[in-house]
Amino acid sequence: MRSRNPVFSRRGFSRDNGYAGFNAAPQAGGPAVATQGNPYAQGNPYAQPAGNPYAQNPYAQQDLQHGAPPQAPVTTGRMTIDDVVMRTATTLGVLILTAALSWALLPVDQANVGRSYGIGIGAALIGMVLALVQSFKRKASPALILTYAAFEGVFLGVVSSIVDTHVADGAAMQAVLGTMAVFAGVLVAYKAGWIRVNRRFYGFVMAAALGFILLMTVNLLFAVFGGGDGLGFRSGALGVVFGVVGIILGACFLALDFKQVEDGVAYGAPREEAWLAAFGLTLTLVWIYLEFLRLISILNSND
Template identity: 55%
Template sequence: MRSSNPVFSRRGFTRGNEYAGFGAQGAPGAQQGNPFGAPGANPYARNPYEQPQPQGRPLTPDEMERMYAGPAAGPAQTGRMTIDDVVARTAMTLGLVVVGAVLGWTVLPHQYGLAVGSALIAFVLAMVQNFKRRPVPALILGYAVFEGVFLGVISRMYNEAWQGAPVQAVLGTMAVFAGMLIAYRTRLIRVTARYQRIGLAIAVGFVLALFANLLFYAFGSSNGLGLTTGGLGIVFCLLGIGLGAFFLSLDFKQIEDGIRYGAPQQESWLAAFGLTLSLVWIYLELLRLIAILRD
């Protein structure tokens, strides 16, 4: 399984028949729609419930009868990812984000330099995880803690300027998550390769615009490109929230494909990581939108 979040673009989708997949594009014998490739091309493609056959002779009727009478293999025996794994690990990462946020809000208020430092550490941990072949829980959990500290300090700042803004942003983030989950489950949204290409192209343009805005700030413009105030700021924030919702839909597709095609259990850490990144993105964009609207 590969993370669909833009920060993990190296692990992103490749094009399949209709839906985006995760396997090597053009892999010989790859099954269309199966992101884990074909038997022999990918170790995840082997049926986890298949019983090994003794070498050199076929199974006897008695041996086959004993196999059929035995208990079915479950996720704990096969080491395959389940929705429970994703939920548990997402709860852990989000829980640590909350712990870090409480620390930043109550113990480290007005420590804006520390908040920026925490954000940089969280970014570095995310990048290190990106270049790892396998998910490293310590990196993911460390990211959650430092990102939480950053969010706590920033949220306290927003709350002092716009009372109740963080609570409104949290409720809005939950609403976006629930709406996207319902839309995905009812197939109002279908994650196709074309859908992904368009969304990621918009995301690249969004990030470039943010970078240009920072450059204008750095060289003395008091309002940058005007992306943080007024009507243009509102439109830009709404676009950012829409992109966050787009990232969530890719995360949902990643989880669905991982469970369907037997991704290893440890890949649930990447699914949790992607969900956490998307939710943090949406929360920050909602904070900015609320501040602009209340000004």
């Protein structure tokens, strides 16, 4: 799995733009053999025995030398769903803890809101840099991922407190519930097969996300240099529309995350890859939460 943040790509998509699990026939805990019906398996490091060090049985040769038949490959050190759940819970736990601390320790009254907001923006910038560093690393760094979660939590705590205090009372809890509902809904739809994550789905989501981010960047630049709401993509009726679009894109990224985890387990990815899955899920959930928070803010400011 080759992890990236939500605005770039995901591990599991090979360098030739094929997805690791598309049309493949993975064997849980063992090698996945490429077939003629899977043109993308060539780019999947887990799909072929020759290129998958985790599909080999390191004791098979030793067994043959002792006259015994080779045993099944050992599964120690391979990623499981439990590993992903535990790493994701740890990452989100750090984020929630620092968010709660920043909410409690950084006042957002009229006298201190500027200072607290500045600290939150600084934490967001540091978190963004850490996320980019991890995104382009080939291996997971648990310390880097948890540090990112800590700084991102500070930013979310400050922003949530400001919105909850000055814009809409209870907005943060509403955004949390909305994020949980989207996560649960996408998970159910994915497991039921209502969402089919294939190459076309990936291409559509990435193209839509790129267009969305470019529009938001242009809007931000107009707001910074021209003042006001920029082009109006983040306020009023247009703000509501783009807020909904942002949440839908986040839901699509969740489906890509679930496919990433499923393929990693099926192809015998190493256990440390669970940290990358947790990293991707955290990034996506933060995306959805912020879109909900912004949407609630817009709706309440229009009352």
